[in-house]
Amino acid sequence: MEAAHGGASYLISNYVFPNDLHVHWSMMIVLYPYLSGLVDGAFIVAALYYVFGVKSLKPIARFSLIFALSFLFCVGLPVMLHLGRPERNLNMLVTPSPSSAMAGGGYLFMVTLTVLLLLILFLYRAFLVTKQHESKGLKRLFYQVLTFGSDNVSEEALALDKKVIKFLAALGIPVATIFHGYVGFLFGGVKANPSWSTPLMPVIFLFSACVSGISGIILAYIVIKRIRKAPIDTACVRTLINTLFGFFILAFSFEMLEVFSHHYLRSGYHHMVQGLLNGPLFTSFWIWQVGICSFGPLLILGWLCLFRVKDSAFVIGSAVVSFILLLQVLFMRWNVIIGGQLMSKSARGYTEFHPEWFDKEGIIAVLVVMAVPFILLFILSRIFPLWVEEKNET
Amino acid sequence: MEQPESIFSGDRRQFIKKVLKGTIGGSLLLVLPAGAGNLEVPEQITGIRNRPWELSEQNFAFIVDITRCIGCGSCCVADKREFNVPDGHYRTWVERYLKDFDDAVYVDSPKGGLDGYQKPRTDIKKKIRDTFFVPKLCNMCQEPSCVQVCPVGATYRSPDGFVLVDSDRCVGCAYCIQACPYSARFLHPVTRTAEKCTWCYHRVRRGLLPACVSVCPTGARKFGDLNDPESEVTQILKGPGVITVLKKEMGNWPALYYKGLRREVV
Numbered sequence: 001m002e003a004a005h006g007g008a009s010y011l012i013s014n015y016v017f018p019n020d021l022h023v024h025w026s027m028m029i030v031l032y033p034y035l036s037g038l039v040d041g042a043f044i045v046a047a048l049y050y051v052f053g054v055k056s057l058k059p060i061a062r063f064s065l066i067f068a069l070s071f072l073f074c075v076g077l078p079v080m081l082h083l084g085r086p087e088r089n090l091n092m093l094v095t096p097s098p099s100s101a102m103a104g105g106g107y108l109f110m111v112t113l114t115v116l117l118l119l120i121l122f123l124y125r126a127f128l129v130t131k132q133h134e135s136k137g138l139k140r141l142f143y144q145v146l147t148f149g150s151d152n153v154s155e156e157a158l159a160l161d162k163k164v165i166k167f168l169a170a171l172g173i174p175v176a177t178i179f180h181g182y183v184g185f186l187f188g189g190v191k192a193n194p195s196w197s198t199p200l201m202p203v204i205f206l207f208s209a210c211v212s213g214i215s216g217i218i219l220a221y222i223v224i225k226r227i228r229k230a231p232i233d234t235a236c237v238r239t240l241i242n243t244l245f246g247f248f249i250l251a252f253s254f255e256m257l258e259v260f261s262h263h264y265l266r267s268g269y270h271h272m273v274q275g276l277l278n279g280p281l282f283t284s285f286w287i288w289q290v291g292i293c294s295f296g297p298l299l300i301l302g303w304l305c306l307f308r309v310k311d312s313a314f315v316i317g318s319a320v321v322s323f324i325l326l327l328q329v330l331f332m333r334w335n336v337i338i339g340g341q342l343m344s345k346s347a348r349g350y351t352e353f354h355p356e357w358f359d360k361e362g363i364i365a366v367l368v369v370m371a372v373p374f375i376l377l378f379i380l381s382r383i384f385p386l387w388v389e390e391k392n393e394t
Numbered sequence: 395m396e397q398p399e400s401i402f403s404g405d406r407r408q409f410i411k412k413v414l415k416g417t418i419g420g421s422l423l424l425v426l427p428a429g430a431g432n433l434e435v436p437e438q439i440t441g442i443r444n445r446p447w448e449l450s451e452q453n454f455a456f457i458v459d460i461t462r463c464i465g466c467g468s469c470c471v472a473d474k475r476e477f478n479v480p481d482g483h484y485r486t487w488v489e490r491y492l493k494d495f496d497d498a499v500y501v502d503s504p505k506g507g508l509d510g511y512q513k514p515r516t517d518i519k520k521k522i523r524d525t526f527f528v529p530k531l532c533n534m535c536q537e538p539s540c541v542q543v544c545p546v547g548a549t550y551r552s553p554d555g556f557v558l559v560d561s562d563r564c565v566g567c568a569y570c571i572q573a574c575p576y577s578a579r580f581l582h583p584v585t586r587t588a589e590k591c592t593w594c595y596h597r598v599r600r601g602l603l604p605a606c607v608s609v610c611p612t613g614a615r616k617f618g619d620l621n622d623p624e625s626e627v628t629q630i631l632k633g634p635g636v637i638t639v640l641k642k643e644m645g646n647w648p649a650l651y652y653k654g655l656r657r658e659v660v
Contacts, residue, residue, distance in 0.1 A: 013499065013501045015489075017503075017530075018484045019571075019579065020577045024571050024581060083565050083567055084566015084585075084586030085565050092546055095547055097545055099541070099543075102543065103546070105545070192574060344577070346501070348501055
């Protein structure tokens with residue numbers, strides 16, 4: 001047996017501070033960065049086309065933006081379900097405390113929403129003007145509002161639109177990065193929790209956000225096209241998969257770097273973090289997040305990117321790897337947020353988390369919150385057609 | 395045969411009058427102050443009453459003397475009664491530490507020590523070398539993490555050094571609970587806002603000691619004014635005893651000091 005200052009003996013009593021028995025940030029706070037990460041990643045895909053001119057991504061560029069918007073609309077939903085006093089949520093905007101990282105969240109959300117909305121409205125302006133001319137009454141007024149009352153679609157006006165679109169998309173990159181980096185910082189800035197307080201946290205969140213967003217776009221694109229029995233642009237999917245491979249290598253490397261750093265530095269709380277990963281989180285971290293959902297995709301992505309794979313197999317492989325990576329990011333969020341709270345600040349023990357079914361932060365609520373963005377995506381697709389290319393092809 | 399006279403058969407009117415008088419008189423006793431001035435508790439922290447409370451000039455300290463705590467749990471009971479603390483949540487608690495001859499440490503705090511440590515632990519087969527109790531409460535940090543992270547300024551550090559929560563502003567996000575290195579906070583299940591120990595601010599402003607301090611039978615909890623050179627806390631902090639704070643490396647600069655704290659305590 002080790003002495004009192006040694007690691008293992010800390011855990012003998014498995015003592016959890018009485019106020020640490022309850023996990024305060026539960027599944028809704030897992031969903032919050034998951035949803036905002038999907039927004040961030042989807043936006044990156046659009047930016048690759050609109051800012052960096054990656055032509056092969058044209059078929060999904062508009063879809064990515066609408067996808068991002070439908071998820072961005074829902075980012076506040078889990079937060080509201082989590083808050084003890086949701087009716088006071090506007091206090092964050094009205095009386096923000098400048099010292100708090102969280103106080104900036106509302107403003108960042110609004111800036112991100114504004115940039116994304118403007119970008120979409122400029123992008124669809126010509127189409128919306130046509131719809132405005134075709135419709136009457138309230139519907140016409142609705143389209144008039146969406147086009148800012150301007151029905152000028154002359155070449156000069158459209159050229160100006162293009163410049164505005166490029167500017168907004170370029171502006172969107174730092175905005176989306178700060179928005180999701182901020183979410184990572186919310187955790188990285190909690191010094192009381194040794195598994196959170198690392199400057200790597202915003203970086204890890206950012207790259208995993210890109211991974212989840214790109215995966216979400218790939219999977220949604222393939223599934224929607226299959227349902228509509230429309231052709232899948234494999235050149236586009238190949239570009240996405242190559243991008244995904246790059247981002248995932250970065251994301252996974254940083255995730256492992258954080259664990260390795262803890263392990264190598266062996267600082268005061270190392271034994272607690274080690275005990276957490278090898279104890280309560282063994283299955284969800286080592287087996288699921290690292291084993292099945294990270295090494296599996298690395299092999300599949302390696303196969304897809306480094307070998308000549310037939311188009312049909314490529315599409316199936318892409319859908320599978322995207323699905324697994326969406327799970328990987330979800331496990332990562334779970335292990336960081338729920339996992340980090342299992343470790344008591346007593347440094348002597350771990351608590352347990354048992355998700356409930358019917359709680360406002362329970363499993364049913366999680367399923368509902370995850371379904372809402374897809375319903376919104378459907379509604380938004382009625383206003384902003386996702387596949388302009390499809391019409392041109394036919 | 396003569397029937398015994400019933401008490402009601404005499405003068406019913408008189409009987410009803412007596413009942414009414416008793417009821418009204420009793421009720422009035424409950425309502426009227428009945429000489430409350432005579433029952434006023436004498437000032438426990440000298441120099442608080444009868445002078446203006448200059449916010450920026452206050453300097454209080456709380457000292458927990460580990461060598462005196464007997465783990466009776468009176469402080470926890472007093473705290474629970476003072477604030478009607480809901481079950482399963484703790485503004486203050488007492489931990490029991492046991493150490494065997496291999497230097498292994500066993501800690502527990504069933505119900506936060508509310509029932510007192512009346513019986514020894516039976517689940518440890520090792521021979522115990524040493525045992526002690528450690529009361530915990532809000533550290534009233536000079537650089538409080540909870541205040542830093544509160545997004546709406548509901549948790550604040552008053553200029554007189556007390557970290558307090560405005561439950562009318564709190565949104566219940568629980569960020570302060572995550573940020574507190576001492577786990578001194580919880581979300582109240584009824585108000586759904588953050589709560590924690592206030593060092594009985596409402597009592598201190600009236601010259602009274604915090605509830606836990608006033609009931610401690612051994613003087614393990616001490617509270618006082620550091621501006622008063624004669625106060626017990628000033629004398630202790632000036633004295634030769636080993637004084638330390640919890641989790642110094644966090645850089646929060648607690649105003650809660652521990653006398654005789656053991657290195658096993660986190």
